[in-house]
Amino acid sequence: MPQLGVERVTVSPMDVYNQTLVAHVHPPDWVNPEPAPRYNLVVIGAGTAGLVTAAGAAGLGAKVALIEKHLMGGDCLNVGCVPSKCMIRSSRVVADIRDAERFGVRVPEGTEVDFSAVMERLRRIRAGISHHDSAERFQKLGIDVFLGDARFSSSDTIEVAGKKLRFKKAVIATGARAASLPIEGLQEAGYLTYETVFSLTERPKRLAVIGGGPIGCELAQAFQRLGSEVVLLHKNAHILDKEDTDAAEIVQQAFIQEGIKLILQSKIKRVETSSAGKVIYYEANGKEASVTVDEILAGVGRAPNVEGLNLETVGVQYDTKKGVIVNDKLQTTNPRIYAAGDICMEWRFTHAADAAARIVIQNSLFFGRKKLSTLTMPWCTYTAPEIAHVGMYEKEALEKGIEVDTYFIPLSEVDRAVADGEEEGFTKIHVKKGTDKILGATIVARHAGDMISEVTLAMVGNVGLKTLATVIHPYPTQAEAIRKTADAYNRTRLTPFVKKLFSNWLAWTR
Numbered sequence: 001m002p003q004l005g006v007e008r009v010t011v012s013p014m015d016v017y018n019q020t021l022v023a024h025v026h027p028p029d030w031v032n033p034e035p036a037p038r039y040n041l042v043v044i045g046a047g048t049a050g051l052v053t054a055a056g057a058a059g060l061g062a063k064v065a066l067i068e069k070h071l072m073g074g075d076c077l078n079v080g081c082v083p084s085k086c087m088i089r090s091s092r093v094v095a096d097i098r099d100a101e102r103f104g105v106r107v108p109e110g111t112e113v114d115f116s117a118v119m120e121r122l123r124r125i126r127a128g129i130s131h132h133d134s135a136e137r138f139q140k141l142g143i144d145v146f147l148g149d150a151r152f153s154s155s156d157t158i159e160v161a162g163k164k165l166r167f168k169k170a171v172i173a174t175g176a177r178a179a180s181l182p183i184e185g186l187q188e189a190g191y192l193t194y195e196t197v198f199s200l201t202e203r204p205k206r207l208a209v210i211g212g213g214p215i216g217c218e219l220a221q222a223f224q225r226l227g228s229e230v231v232l233l234h235k236n237a238h239i240l241d242k243e244d245t246d247a248a249e250i251v252q253q254a255f256i257q258e259g260i261k262l263i264l265q266s267k268i269k270r271v272e273t274s275s276a277g278k279v280i281y282y283e284a285n286g287k288e289a290s291v292t293v294d295e296i297l298a299g300v301g302r303a304p305n306v307e308g309l310n311l312e313t314v315g316v317q318y319d320t321k322k323g324v325i326v327n328d329k330l331q332t333t334n335p336r337i338y339a340a341g342d343i344c345m346e347w348r349f350t351h352a353a354d355a356a357a358r359i360v361i362q363n364s365l366f367f368g369r370k371k372l373s374t375l376t377m378p379w380c381t382y383t384a385p386e387i388a389h390v391g392m393y394e395k396e397a398l399e400k401g402i403e404v405d406t407y408f409i410p411l412s413e414v415d416r417a418v419a420d421g422e423e424e425g426f427t428k429i430h431v432k433k434g435t436d437k438i439l440g441a442t443i444v445a446r447h448a449g450d451m452i453s454e455v456t457l458a459m460v461g462n463v464g465l466k467t468l469a470t471v472i473h474p475y476p477t478q479a480e481a482i483r484k485t486a487d488a489y490n491r492t493r494l495t496p497f498v499k500k501l502f503s504n505w506l507a508w509t510r
Contacts (some may be wrong), residue, residue: 001046007069007148008028009022009026009028009070009071010022011071011078011199011315012199013199013201015120015122015123016216016454017123017126017127018123018127019122019132020127020130021071021078021126021127022071024072024127024130024131024132024133024134024135024136025071025072025073025077025078025133025134025135026068026070026071026072026135026147026244027135027136027147030135030145030147031180031302032145032146032147032148032160032161032163033144033145034163035065035144035145035163035164035165035166036063036065036144037164037166037307038063038166038167038168039063039064039065039144039165039166039167039168040057040063040167040168040169040365041053041054041057041060041061041062041063041064041065041167041168041169041170041171041364041365041420042064042065042066042067042158042165042167042169042170042171043057043064043065043066043067043170043171043267043311044067044150044158044170044171044173044174045067045074045172045173045174045175045305045341045343046066046068046072046073046074046133046138046145046173047068047073047074047075047076047141047173047175047304047341047342047353048074048076048341048343048350048353048354049074049171049175049340049341049343049353049356049357049360049383050068050074050075050171050173050175050233050340050356050357050358051066051073051133051138051164051357052353052354052357052358053171053173053340053357053360053361054066054124054138054141054143054302055138055141056357056358056361057361057364057365058142058143059141060143060365061360062365063168063223064142064144065142065144065145065146065165065484066138066141066143066145066146067143067146067148067150067158067160068135068145068146068147069148069149070146070152072133072134072138073116073130073132073133074175074243075132075175075176075194075195076350077126077129077130077136077344078097078126079194079195079198079302080194080195080350081350082125082126082129083122083126083198084194084198084218084219084222084381085217086121086122086125086126087118087119087122087198087219087222087226088218088221088222088382088461089119089437090113090121090122090222090226091221091222091223091225091226092225092384094113094225094226094227094257095225096386097111098225099421102421103421105263109479112227113130113226113227114225115201115202115203115227116201116202118226119198119200119201119294120210123199125410127243128212137216139425143387146160146161146163146165147161148160148161149161149308151308151309151310152170152309152310152313152314152316153310153313154314155313155314155336156168158170164464167193167336168336169336169337169338169364169365170336171338171339171340171360171364172309172311172316172324172332172337172338172339172340172343172344173338173339173340173341173343173353173357174304174305174306174309174340174342174343175304175305175341175342175343176302176303176304176305176323176348177195177302177303177305178193178194178195178298178301178302179301179302179303180401181298181299181300183268183269183270183271184269184270184271185192185270185273186271186296186298187274188271188273189271189272189273189278189296190278190296191242191289191295191296191298191340192295192296192297192298192299193297193298193299193300193421194215194219195484197219197297198427200338200351201229203223203226203228204228204293204294204295205222205228205229205293205294206228206229206231206277206279206292206293206294206295207223207228207229207230207231207293207295207296207297208230208231208232208233208280208293208295208296208297209223209230209232209233209297209299210233210268210292210296210297210299210300210334211232211234211298211299211300211301212233212234212239212240212241212262212264212298213233213240213242213299214234214240214381214382215299215300216232216234216239216299216300217232217239217240217251217255217261217299217381217383217384218296218381218383219299220232220255220260220297220299221254221258221260221383223297224255224258224259225258227330229259229261230259230260230261231260231261231262231263231291231293232255232260232261232262232263233263233268233280233282234262234263234264234265234266234380235265235266235267236264236265237264237265238252238378239252239262239264239485240256240381240383240387243381243387243389243442244389244428244442245428246426246428246442246444247328247387247389247428247442247444250385250424250425250444251383251385251387251444253379253424254383254384254385256494261291263282263284263291264284265284265285266282266283266284267282267283267284268280268281268284269283269288271296273420274292276292276461277292277293277294277425278292278293278294278295278296279291279292280292280293280296290487292318292333294472298306298331302342302348303320303321304318304319304320304321304322304323304324304342304343304344306318306320306323306324306342306343311324314334314337315333316332316333316334317332317333323339323342323343323344323345324339324343324344325344326338326339326344328371328372328373329359329363329368329369329370329371329372330344330359330360330363331363338346338360338363338364339360340353340356340357340359340360341353341356341357345372347377347379349379351377351378352375352377352379354374355375355377356372358370359371359372368453376390376391376459376460377390378390378452378453378455378456380448380449380452382447384446384509385422385424385425385444385445385448386443386444386445386446386447386448386449387442387443387444387448388442388443388444388445388448388449388451388452389441389442389443389452390441390452390455390456391430391438391440391441391445391459391461392430392439392440393440393442394406394430394440395442396440402432402433402439403432403433404431404432404433404439405430405431405432405433405434405489405492406429406430406431407428407429407453407465407483407485407486407489408426408427408428408485408488409426409427409429409484409485409488410423410425410426410476411423411424411425411426411427411444411445411481413481413484414476414478414480414481414484415475415476415480416475416476416480417445417478417480417481419476420446420478422445422446422478425443425444425445425446425448426441426442426443426444426480426481427441427442427443427451427485428441428443428485429455429465429482429485429489430463430490431464434463435464436465436466436467437464437465438455438458438459438464438465443455443457443480443481443482445481446478448498451478451479451482454471454479454482455482456466456494456510464490465486465489466490466493467486468483468485468486469483469486469487469489471483471486
């Protein structure tokens with residue numbers, strides 16, 4: 001018999017893989033434990049921030065309770081990083097086959113994508129990974145795991161599934177969800193979000209993607225490569241417009257070459273259904289037009305999960321758009337309650353949630369003074385090519401009154417990139433003018449997300465750009481682009497005066 005306040009969860013399609021997933025991250029037969037008299041820490045939400053907080057605190061000897069109302073693992077495991085990268089990997093195989101002939105490889109005609117097999121692989125891999133985030137695993141770590149809706153009922157108590165959990169400190173890590181878009185007729189026509197798109201078993205022949213940000217762009221390219229006819233509608237003049245302009249332009253041109261139809265500077269007026277499909281009426285460049293598709297994917301808009309927590313009872317301020325309000329120590333307006341992850345942060349990345357959780361552990365349990373603002377945060381958009389970034393953009397530095405010098409190396413000057421046929425990309429590193437202090441960097445390459453870590457490490461370790469020139473990189477690798485960028489900086493140190501000194505010295509020593 002189901003426990004009070006605990007709902008059974010299914011994930012479509014409920015095949016053997018999704019049954020395994022659910023058995024791990026929301027077991028249908030799970031029995032919530034009897035609460036301890038008092039917990040050092042009660043964590044609401046078992047996404048990345050909640051899981052890392054709970055496991056880290058328990059590992060230090062704290063008595064911890066972890067509450068999840070839906071699927072443990074949160075967005076990352078279930079509807080984010082893991083399934084999206086599985087789909088992107090399959091789509092990259094398609095692109096490699098498409099481009100095989102220019103590498104001297106002839107692929108037999110008739111090669112085609114089995115979309116249902118792609119999605120089955122996605123579900124299989126997700127299920128195989130899910131034990132890492134399972135209720136059983138966290139129970140074995142000494143954590144009391146509760147499934148059900150949580151709400152604050154008093155200054156030191158949280159209720160879940162008919163049980164009361166008293167806490168010394170609490171952490172809100174309830175994340176965010178796909179927001180509904182205020183487009184006339186969209187709800188009635190039906191649409192996909194990142195939360196539902198990975199349940200597809202049949203490929204949509206015609207797909208409209210709303211939003212040219214990271215989520216929209218990653219999925220638009222993946223579906224196009226997997227055989228859908230994709231049209232991407234974006235409200236601004238360029239996709240990925242928050243990224244480095246040169247980087248975004250490379251990806252935009254790649255999209256055009258791959259056949260993705262871009263409708264930029266567009267405003268969607270309404271959506272209607274017809275016998276031909278779902279009709280999107282929009283305005284672009286002062287003209288009204290329409291496009292008919294089979295499915296619509298909303299790749300924009302997220303809302304923080306603040307509802308139902310009864311935050312008013314404990315004096316935690318929040319905004320329905322921005323989420324829970326925290327200070328630099330991730331402390332809410334109630335000093336006994338902290339928050340971490342998508343519920344309170346502008347950085348909505350798994351690795352950001354992980355880093356924030358470590359701050360929360362130190363600050364909540366040990367009177368720590370760790371600050372979110374001190375983190376050096378890299379990120380990556382997993383298009384082809386990838387765009388990875390860390391630190392400031394040049395425009396951002398100038399807005400803060402910081403003058404910069406920028407060093408740029410195109411991948412066309414990197415031997416391995418040429419051999420790989422991947423010359424479209426670059427490394428761009430900004431330093432404080434007149435110094436080698438790295439302020440930020442952008443890399444565009446097939447594996448830019450892997451490459452950016454070297455620059456991130458340099459920034460965290462306060463290592464200047466000139467030092468990166470002394471780092472020996474294996475030849476040939478695309479990461480050699482970073483050393484070449486550092487070499488470009490070092491060459492600027494050879495002023496005419498310095499060159500004349502060297503020349504005189506060498507002449508004297510002959």
